[in-house]
Amino acid sequence: MADELITEEGAREPARLPPQAAMGLLDYLTTHAMDEDYAFVSERKETAEAPEPERPRRRIGAVGALVMALFAVLVVTAAVQTSRNSVSDERDRRELVGQVDQARSQLDGDRALLAATQGEVRRLQSRQLRSDTSAQSLLSRIELLGVRAGTIPVRGPGVRVVADDAPGADNARNEVLDSDLQKLVNGLWEAGAEAISINGQRLTNLSTIRLAGGAITVNARSLRRPYVVSAIGNKDTLPARFAETSSGQAWLDLQREVGLQLKITPVSSLRLPAAEATLRYANQKDQGGAS
């Protein structure tokens, strides 16, 4: 403390620089950590009064205690506030997670119900229509249309095409984009494919292949690379005819220039799942209700 008083006095000499300038900020901060007022006031009182060995003003009075109480209230309030906030944040987060889980399970349940109902409809249709010959031709027509539209699972020979990003891909240039997948699928249709699915998502007349939130989305389901395109058709001619299409040429360029990977393997038996295709507005001419 004594040296502090000396620096205090030294600072008041006009010839010397102020301590902030002479000492540097950090040194100044550490030597003047205590408010200078204490030293100043005590010095002033010392000069005013006769120095006594025991001075009552050095004791902490009621005002000091009051300020200590204020300090304690401040600290406790801050602590309580912080803990309360963290608790409510955690509760909000849990609630949101719960809501997401609930919505997801409800969606899964609805999807399962939809699939079950579609299977039931098909079963009832086939039982009703099997009775007579005109109905039988109707049935086979429905099945043909179902296969074409993608609402009935199909099985047959074909090719499996695996498309993937270039090795070590880091930007959109050497990744498989939605437009690349669209080209691939177009080329396969052109080459004579009769049914196509991407990563288990069957393509229907309502399917879209688009980029949504950084992932390629088919039938409103996000896919992860590698993209496995299964196409049913003539497994011997599909690869060659695909390579002849403009889309095949484009993919050849992509492989050569950007390094995208494309592997076509013939498969003797493929199973493609059915897709959900629900029509709400499109009606047949001779029927009143929705299909």
Place this chain on the structure above:
Amino acid sequence: MIAIIGLVVGIVLGLFLTPDVPLSMEPYLPIAVVAALDAVFGAFRAFLDGIFDDKVFVISFISNVLIAAMIVFLGDKLGVGAQLSTGVVVVLGIRIFSNVAAIRRHIFHA
């Protein structure tokens, strides 16, 4: 002794009343606490040095808290609230540490 009684009373009051901080004041509370802590340690050191004074303590406490809150408020308005709070915490933290060092020298003579 009376200071410790005041501290305990304050803690009990805070725990029982749990005063609700207005939302607009909430960001300034932690920095105010740090400033108050600095004032309290400075007062304790002054007490041990034998130069404690009630009036200085009150004034340094209140002005510390108000100025710290005001700096952060100003920083928020200027868009550098986080940086200014960091600055305030660094300066007050250095002061607290050197005050505690002085207190330690007083108590343990080391």
